[in-house]
Amino acid sequence: MKALVAHTYGPLESLEFTDLPNPVPGPGQLLVRMEAAALNAVDQVLITGEARGALPVRHPFVPGVDVSGVIEAVGAGVTGFGTGESVIAWNGVHSGALAEYALVNATAAAAVRPFGLTAAQGAALPTAALTAAALLDLAGAAAGDTALVVGASGGVGSSLVQLADRAGLVVLATGRNDDQEFLAGLGARYPIDYQHTDIAEEALRLVPGGVDVVFDLANAGPALARTAAAVRGGGRLVSPLRGPAAFERGVTAVYGGTTTPEGRLASLAALAVTGELRTTIGADYPFAEARRALTDFATKHIRGKVTVTF
Known part of the structure; x- marks a missing residue:
């Protein structure tokens, strides 16, 4: 072959x-x-x-x-x-x-x-949706919570925006200027142009006091502190990469990757075939x-x- x-x-x-x-x-x-x-x-x-x-x-x-x-x-x-x-x-x-x-x-x-x-x-x-679902599990967020997805226009990010919106979260999502309409179509309440806006400052303007959880799919190590600044005191940062265990104001970090619980891939495929997961x-x-x-x-x-x- x-x-x-x-x-x-x-x-x-x-x-x-x-x-x-x-x-x-x-x-x-x-x-x-x-x-x-x-x-x-x-x-x-x-x-x-x-x-x-x-x-x-x-x-x-x-x-x-x-x-x-x-x-x-x-x-x-x-x-x-x-x-x-x-x-x-x-x-x-x-x-x-x-x-x-x-x-x-x-x-x-x-x-x-x-x-x-x-x-x-x-x-x-598989990778995009399974990883997004695993990160959403780690967040422990509830319907009505606010979530910022950094790196939302990629494979994992676009799946995560949709699954978070489906779970009832209020989603802020970063992308380029020409990604804004795309992100809104996936379910992002507040698309953020990261090329022309400071992400944390814009998130804090949109959600005074900070979001409940940040999903950072783009940064690792000390750079995560920049997006952790958008999280409310005692909130959570979730990432598939690696970095500090905690940040200022009692913001904790949880790191994880793709998981394959029984039946999950089949369930995600069923959502995809109906168009509920693009x-x-x-x-x-x-x-x-x-x-x-x-x-x-x-x-x-x-x-x-x-x-x-x-």
């Missing part, structure tokens, strides 16, 4: 298309013929080795954690999935989506792709241009998800 491969840690430009043996599903695994994949920030750090201490990979390494395709074969002991079914999955560090075939664990990280959801829409869903695809590339897709994703502002179709 053809695969986009990193033979060692290095820059994105070092990726090569390589012929690899077709994978064979082991116990509890699915062999998926790929129809679409989606790109994520984690792909870059796995390829370059930036996170090798916490997230090492084995080479040759095939990137791509978001899988959408058709099951070609199932391994021993698999239940709930059958040959010929369309499936979506979050593959985690295992990755493998940027190849003609991928192995997927038949766990809660995979779900049957419902009729009406295209292959690309299915690929755009999957925005800002750019789509053919598989032959997958390396360019990764470099563009790393260097350009692209609204929503970047997908690769086969």
Whole structure:
């Protein structure tokens, strides 16, 4: 099979298309013929080795954690999935989506792709929606609470705005000037242009005293203090990145990432197929241009998800 491969840690430009043996599903695994994949920030750090201490990979390494395709074969002991079914999955560090075939664990990280959801829409869903839902869980927010989403125009951010609005939160969301209408359409009560506005100052103007929770998807480390300034005393900052455990005024921080509770991916896919959870695809590339897709994703502002179709 053809695969986009990193033979060692290095820059994105070092990726090569390589012929690899077709994978064979082991116990509890699915062999998926790929129809679409989606790109994520984690792909870059796995390829370059930036996170090798916490997230090492084995080479040759095939990137791509978001899988959408058709099951070609199932391994021993698999239940709930059958040959010929369309499936979506979050593959985690295992990755493998940027190849003609991928192995997927038949766990809660995979779900049957419902009729009406295209292959690309299915690929755009797992990491973005699962991560957004996990961060919303960590926030412990209740209907009527105010929430600021920093980095709202990307894949995780656009899902988080929608899920937070669906949960009854009053959402402030940051994006570029030309993202404002898009964010409002997702459910943001107050879109904020981060290019021309100080985010914390604007949030405090809109919500005097501070928001109940900030979801910061863009900053890490000491830089998080700038957005923590928008949180009310005793409130909470939630991030998929890493930083201080607490900030001034008793603002606490909670850090977490993608989780796959039983049935959640299927439930999110059901929302997507009815349009209650929009999957925005800002750019789509053919598989032959997958390396360019990764470099563009790393260097350009692209609204929503970047997908690769086969």
